[in-house]
Amino acid sequence: MAAAHNSLAGRLTRTLILSVGAIWLLCVLAVVWYVDREISFNFDNELVEVSHRMFDIAVEQYDSLSEGHVPAQALVAPPPLFIQDEVVYQMVDGGTRPLLRSSNARPDYFDVPLAPGFAVTPDWRIYTVRHPTRDLYLQVADPIAERREAVDRTLFGLMVPLATALPLLGLVLWRIARAELRPLQTLAQEIAQRGSTDLRPIELAGLPKELRSVSDDVNRLLERLAHALDVERALAANAAHELRTPLAAARLRLQTALDHGLARSDVEAALEALRQLSHRAEKLLQLSRAESAAALARRPVDLVKLAGTVAEEFWQDARAAQRLVLHLPEEALAPAQGDVDALAIALRNLIENALRYAREGVVDLEVAAPATLVVRDAGPGVPPEQLKALRERHVRQTDDRTGYGLGLSIVSTIAQQQGAALSLISPPPGRGCGFEARLVLGS
Structure with a gap:
């Protein structure tokens, strides 16, 4: 059960339910506020309409009951045919002396200032209207409780569907979440199945x-x-x-x-x-x-400086110093893009191979445009059918077992990692024998 509560589907469902419930509740409150205004507006219009219609009736009743003498106290109008529909009202003169009152009205109902328009007591909403020709005022009272009851019925009607629909909505959302998250479970299972084997x-x-x-x-x-x-x-x-x-x-x-x-x-x-x-x-x-x-870095590399540094390492050996010749371009070259350490390893291997297989011949190290390193020797060379195999491990140019068969494999791997082009040519252009390795880098 705890796992179900902590599942992503459960958390997503709870979040959606709370979000939908909160939004629904805000909407209900907004609707209730709007309905309350509309109900009050409609009740007020009805109260005004009833007041205007009742004024003539109240004046006629007062005139017929008084019969020419001035009453000492307010007269009570006879009850209507339908008591439950009786309107609560009273009629007063300009001195606020009560003249006529409905049978269900009490003086404390109308404890508001005498002025045309609406007034409110804790229990009643009073509308006062003045007679157009006589110094008479009619006050009609409408109970606040009826308005509250109307608002409560509206609120109840909105909250009951919410309380009923939320559990059903939660179940639907939970099923939808589980269905939509099933690919995630499948992906997790596939990842769990992966291992070293x-x-x-x-x-x-x-x-x-x-x-x-x-x-x-x-x-x-x-x-x-x-x-x-x-x-x-x-x-x-x-x-x-x-x-x-x-x-x-x-x-x-x-x-x-x-x-x-x-x-x-x-x-x-x-x-x-x-x-x-x-x-x-x-x-x-x-x-x-x-x-x-590890040779995936891409930084500007000065090929002239790189070639000079690697050549100086070999020149420290007297025998290699006599055979290795460095050729540099007369004009400055744009920097190449690559890893200087990896390119130095590749260049060392090319020079070692050339010195080993050139048979005491001269080895040329050349820096050329665009972004090219060339190592060329005057040895016996390699037959065309063996050139491709030289990139593989443990493959040697000759059968004398002097090498390890790793040099050109290392160079080929570094060239691939650096996005460079490695060309193996035998014999070099314009020569009858020898071997040339050309490494072209991106600039």
Whole structure:
């Protein structure tokens, strides 16, 4: 029962009932105020009409009863044929001396100033009219209770339907609310069914606009969760694949060094294996960062400064300094849009690949318009049928096992995240051999 009271359908029903009841009550009060005015207006018109008609009758009755002598006290008119319809009135002269009074009238009924028009006592509404030719006044009294009774009947007639209709209206609104909120329950059930093993997008037809936006947001969240889980699984798989060999090599070399008295060559071989392990771990972290969509930032990037910074890192190695040549444009370039860290990772991988596969040849790093980074080497190149496969993981340009097969995959992922175009060309235009990677960014 408590759950039903706290349900959205129950809360919506209560809110609607209270709102409708409050609006209805305000309307009833407004109608009662208006009806009270109309009833008073109609009663007053009737009172005026009766007063005018009764004046001649009252004068005739007074003249016939007095028969020429001045009465010491007010005369009492004979009762009418229908007592329940008798009009309460009295006639006075200009000195407020009572002359004639209806049989059901008492002097205290007319305790108001003598002046033409309406006057009110706690129990009566008095209308006073003056005779047009004689110094006579007729005062007719109408009971206030009759007016109140008419207003009460009107109010009762309006409140009874309200009290009767509200429960029925509540039931109808509750059923309507439950029916209209059924898509929300269906959406909640679909969301509850999703988990680490089921991240399918939610597809429900006929959802209202508000729930459709919620469904779209949940689907985007599920998509990001699925991508994050894929990155996590891929990182684990790549780590198991790439780190197994250098770990085994380092363990074997160290064990050999221990068995043979720590020979220098074995220790150096173990250090080389550990260096390869560190390098591969760095590549895996780069790949994980690229695939986790961390490279989605869009900020102005100075490609000349970026290329110079990355080139200086390689120039610190004497062998790379002799082979890596930086070519900069003569005119200033407009900044590109992207993430500077992600683009630096992509550029490093392109240069590492070129230095590795160029066979001691020169590697050209060029910044060109519009917003283009080019890495070109004079190595043996890649057959056309292998160019497309180079973007996949663990695919190498040669079979000498010197690389890890991750560099171009990392570059391709970053380019996709940055909305850039990556072109792999072999041989470069105007050359007989070599390999060129061209990264075109948005400006």
